[in-house]
Amino acid sequence: ASAPSSSTVENGEPSSPVEPSDGASVVDVNPPRGTRDFPPEDMRLRTWLFDQFREVSRVMAFEEVDFPVLESEALFIRKAGEEITQQLYNFEDKGGRRVVLRPEITPSLARLVIKQGKSVSLPLKWFTIGQCWRYERMTRGRRREHYQWNMDIFGMPKVRAESELLQAIILLFERLGITSSDVGIRVSSRKVLQAVLNMYSIPEHLFTEVCVIVDKLGKLTREEIEKKLVTIGLSSEAVLGIIEVLSLKSLPKLEEVLGSDVEAVADLKKLFSFAEQYGYADWICFDASVVRGLAYYTGIVFEAFDRDGKLRAICGGGRYDRLLSTFGSEDIPACGFGFGDAVIVELLKEKGLLPDLSRQIDDIVFPLDEELEGPACSVASSLRRQGRSVDLVEDKRLKWVFKHAERINAGRLILVGKSEWERGMVRVKILSTREEFEVKAGELQ
Numbered sequence: 001a002s003a004p005s006s007s008t009v010e011n012g013e014p015s016s017p018v019e020p021s022d023g024a025s026v027v028d029v030n031p032p033r034g035t036r037d038f039p040p041e042d043m044r045l046r047t048w049l050f051d052q053f054r055e056v057s058r059v060m061a062f063e064e065v066d067f068p069v070l071e072s073e074a075l076f077i078r079k080a081g082e083e084i085t086q087q088l089y090n091f092e093d094k095g096g097r098r099v100v101l102r103p104e105i106t107p108s109l110a111r112l113v114i115k116q117g118k119s120v121s122l123p124l125k126w127f128t129i130g131q132c133w134r135y136e137r138m139t140r141g142r143r144r145e146h147y148q149w150n151m152d153i154f155g156m157p158k159v160r161a162e163s164e165l166l167q168a169i170i171l172l173f174e175r176l177g178i179t180s181s182d183v184g185i186r187v188s189s190r191k192v193l194q195a196v197l198n199m200y201s202i203p204e205h206l207f208t209e210v211c212v213i214v215d216k217l218g219k220l221t222r223e224e225i226e227k228k229l230v231t232i233g234l235s236s237e238a239v240l241g242i243i244e245v246l247s248l249k250s251l252p253k254l255e256e257v258l259g260s261d262v263e264a265v266a267d268l269k270k271l272f273s274f275a276e277q278y279g280y281a282d283w284i285c286f287d288a289s290v291v292r293g294l295a296y297y298t299g300i301v302f303e304a305f306d307r308d309g310k311l312r313a314i315c316g317g318g319r320y321d322r323l324l325s326t327f328g329s330e331d332i333p334a335c336g337f338g339f340g341d342a343v344i345v346e347l348l349k350e351k352g353l354l355p356d357l358s359r360q361i362d363d364i365v366f367p368l369d370e371e372l373e374g375p376a377c378s379v380a381s382s383l384r385r386q387g388r389s390v391d392l393v394e395d396k397r398l399k400w401v402f403k404h405a406e407r408i409n410a411g412r413l414i415l416v417g418k419s420e421w422e423r424g425m426v427r428v429k430i431l432s433t434r435e436e437f438e439v440k441a442g443e444l445q
């Protein structure tokens with residue numbers, strides 16, 4: 001047998017290929033490290049989840065868009081030290097171009113908005129569900145890909161866009177049977193941090209880096225955060241001031257500290273009043289520690305969390321009013337969120353909310369002997385053309401067919417037998433009631 005290939009070792013799950021008699025070894029049947037296959041049962045769950053994403057996007061009047069998973073690396077080169085840009089799945093293609101498997105979708109959205117330029121009327125509301133990639137070193141057994149539902153609004157300034165996106169997230173949770181006692185959404189604004197940095201006259205250019213560092217609150221210890229902040233040049237009193245304000249969870253308290261004319265306070269008060277009107281106020285709470293880890297957020301930011309505190313953030317997003325100018329274009333105010341396919345499934349499992357998604361087939365058509373295979377094809381074809389899902393089964397014993405019918409939850413078993421066919425009839429068995437009767441083949445529906 002050939003020595004295990006590097007990919008087998010790379011996989012981290014040394015798969016011993018099956019040894020056929022001639023000694024050749026079969027290809028490693030596992031997918032590349034950190035990636036998943038979707039066999040039928042898993043694919044049914046994924047399709048069900050994505051259908052919920054689509055249904056919410058429809059009622060929110062968003063239009064679907066799509067992009068290549070492959071993008072120019074330049075779209076994601078940012079200097080703020082984000083994890084996502086330090087784990088780019090990047091490479092040089094055969095034309096010598098620097099490309100990536102995209103780690104997120106927002107930059108592609110921005111690229112298309114710029115490309116569409118004047119031909120799009122604002123505000124525009126776009127959504128997509130797409131696979132995103134990251135390349136982590138061997139050390140962590142974490143996934144290298146996941147699917148994300150993205151909803152973004154361009155050209156809607158102020159908190160109206162944020163309040164629309166929050167409704168979308170909450171509609172999704174409600175569709176899945178999740179309640180506001182299972183999940184909450186922490187809401188804050190990066191303008192809170194901006195106000196604090198101003199109070200300590202910290203230069204603007206440090207803003208993004210500070211955000212990326214303080215986003216690690218809860219993941220890194222307080223000392224590590226303080227050390228990183230001091231390293232980029234913040235005074236220890238500024239560091240203490242930042243950490244103190246970021247621990248606030250009451251909007252009135254924030255107003256006391258920052259004053260009422262600070263934009264952050266005005267935005268948040270408006271957002272919470274809209275929330276009352278939408279009827280989802282009990283889902284959201286102010287929490288100044290929310291900054292999110294992406295460099296380009298400029299205003300309101302939010303993330304959904306399980307109130308038991310067992311899981312990572314379920315989804316997150318925020319306002320990014322200055323992203324387009326980083327690509328050399330006119331800025332358009334924008335706001336969006338990403339909703340991954342992994343944590344939500346863990347939450348549904350926790351809450352016993354995974355739906356029963358077994359196969360459902362309308363009819364099995366089965367010729368009772370070989371010479372009736374032709375007629376069975378015509379019966380199956382006429383049912384399929386009426387839109388019924390039909391499994392045409394042949395070369396099997398009747399006993400197997402009954403087991404199969406149970407396995408795939410078939411509604412009916414249509415038996416094509418010689419004597420019936422000669423009278424232009426077929427035998428129909430309703431599998432739930434065991435009822436059995438003959439039907440004219442031409443009138444079967």
Ligand SMILES: CC(=O)Nc1cnc2ccccc2c1
Nearest residue numbers: 132133134143144145146342
């Ligand atoms: C829980 C999970 O699968 N997270 C995940 C997996 N793959 C990614 C790939 C790119 C960016 C973020 C990612 C996040």
